[in-house]
Amino acid sequence: MIRLKSIDVQKTKMAALAVPVCEDRDIHDGVLKTLSGRAKNLEEFNGKAGEEVILHNPDNVKADRVIFMGLGKLEKIDAEALRAFAGKAVKTSIQKNLAGVSLATPIAKNLKMEAGNMLEALLEGAFLGNHRFDKYKKEKKLTPLKNVDVLTTPANTRKHGALLQRVKAICAGTLQAREWVSTPSNDKRPGAFSRMLVREARKVKLKTRVLTDKDLHKGKYGAILAVGEGSQDKPRLVELVYHPQGAKKTIALIGKGVTFDTGGINLKPSGGIEDMKIDMSGAAAVAATLIAVARLKPEVSVAGVIPIVENMPSGTATRPGDVIKSYAGKTIEIGNTDAEGRLILIDAMAHALKRFKPDVMVDIATLTGACMVALGDKIAGVFSGDDNLANAIVAAGQKTHERTWRMPLPEDYQELLKSDIADLNNMSSSRYGGAITAALFLSEFAGKSRGAHIDIAGPAYIKQGASYCDAGATGFGVRLFCDMLERLIKNQPSPFKAKACFISIEL
Numbered sequence: 092m093i094r095l096k097s098i099d100v101q102k103t104k105m106a107a108l109a110v111p112v113c114e115d116r117d118i119h120d121g122v123l124k125t126l127s128g129r130a131k132n133l134e135e136f137n138g139k140a141g142e143e144v145i146l147h148n149p150d151n152v153k154a155d156r157v158i159f160m161g162l163g164k165l166e167k168i169d170a171e172a173l174r175a176f177a178g179k180a181v182k183t184s185i186q187k188n189l190a191g192v193s194l195a196t197p198i199a200k201n202l203k204m205e206a207g208n209m210l211e212a213l214l215e216g217a218f219l220g221n222h223r224f225d226k227y228k229k230e231k232k233l234t235p236l237k238n239v240d241v242l243t244t245p246a247n248t249r250k251h252g253a254l255l256q257r258v259k260a261i262c263a264g265t266l267q268a269r270e271w272v273s274t275p276s277n278d279k280r281p282g283a284f285s286r287m288l289v290r291e292a293r294k295v296k297l298k299t300r301v302l303t304d305k306d307l308h309k310g311k312y313g314a315i316l317a318v319g320e321g322s323q324d325k326p327r328l329v330e331l332v333y334h335p336q337g338a339k340k341t342i343a344l345i346g347k348g349v350t351f352d353t354g355g356i357n358l359k360p361s362g363g364i365e366d367m368k369i370d371m372s373g374a375a376a377v378a379a380t381l382i383a384v385a386r387l388k389p390e391v392s393v394a395g396v397i398p399i400v401e402n403m404p405s406g407t408a409t410r411p412g413d414v415i416k417s418y419a420g421k422t423i424e425i426g427n428t429d430a431e432g433r434l435i436l437i438d439a440m441a442h443a444l445k446r447f448k449p450d451v452m453v454d455i456a457t458l459t460g461a462c463m464v465a466l467g468d469k470i471a472g473v474f475s476g477d478d479n480l481a482n483a484i485v486a487a488g489q490k491t492h493e494r495t496w497r498m499p500l501p502e503d504y505q506e507l508l509k510s511d512i513a514d515l516n517n518m519s520s521s522r523y524g525g526a527i528t529a530a531l532f533l534s535e536f537a538g539k540s541r542g543a544h545i546d547i548a549g550p551a552y553i554k555q556g557a558s559y560c561d562a563g564a565t566g567f568g569v570r571l572f573c574d575m576l577e578r579l580i581k582n583q584p585s586p587f588k589a590k591a592c593f594i595s596i597e598l
Contacts, residue, residue, distance in 0.1 A: 177216025178559025321408025376568030426518025
């Protein structure tokens, strides 16, 4: 349980108290200021970023141990620094097999931050750090904390109760996405994964609908079917819908759900195939966002459309050189069977346009290695022709630290997708600019709805643990989407007044 709590640290018993310390300014008062000064008098601790020291049973507080963590210089302290502090404090306490920890809150004005923003960051770090994916471990040596208390004033405890519930809903979604992505592919083949999503969605009373392979054949979803042709577990298309009374706008979120990607006939080599259980990270992000939205209850309709397939090589698999017909009616020559994500997305996008007629449509996908080459493994690429929507997504990334960077969509690169025998080729004729041409391919199926493509191939999964996330799935996209939705609802900036365009975001 994570709480906002007001206590007297000199009178209340605590197993552990974690205190953030600034290198060049006092950010606490009273006994916490005194204790921080004592810690900084130690030779090994100056409050620099990354430094940590523990005092056991210090005078003036009823804590068995006080964990001091350096934040660095005041000018460098922002929401992410506080988020990281909270996550590290929780993870340190888990490593020590403690039942709980209390997090000391700095004086907001000393950090030049609003109290609400400061508490939001601390709560997020605490929630996200208090998670372990160990369901496949027989021996569970470390377990999440039972209690984490973010200490603040009585006034802040009363004022920010709603903030606590909001953070809890969004971070619970992020952790759910992590669980789905980290689950091995043999336990989440298309049929099983679709059932997982529907089961969790129904708990929060989302409307659900699943199209089976028979439905997909009947509806002529040729692109999804082509990708799933080589697998014994046939494709699904999942709808999750939140529709409040009186909603005047609809936002569609599309998430790539390849439960394992071998590359198909264009088989991936060793070194590129072992982690392909993560290729449904976009699907996990969309489904978890819808679940969070159902708890937050915004005044806008949100539809999640999730194509789910397994891309396998076999005697029935789609071959390079084959021509398929998409749900939208356009034909596509298969230049490479490992460019499968864009194929399932275009059928899902066309489905969303027909079913929901959205004002805004955003897809999120672990789409291209090229995006990782361009932006590394911590930043997602955003592709858009609309400044307002692109800015809203980038601003959401800055607020949540699920960072994004806007990428170009030059029209002349569309020439690289031409086919001699079909309307389009799913593979560019150039080895360069792969993330851009993938986004341009998707833009051909955006219709008149304003849309976005987010490529999360980099930040969906980390090899090394970070402050508030262990190695593995990050749940990237849930916090980004929830903040983006708030901005779209409040028109900050307005996404509904600009001309129709397509935006693509790649994870």
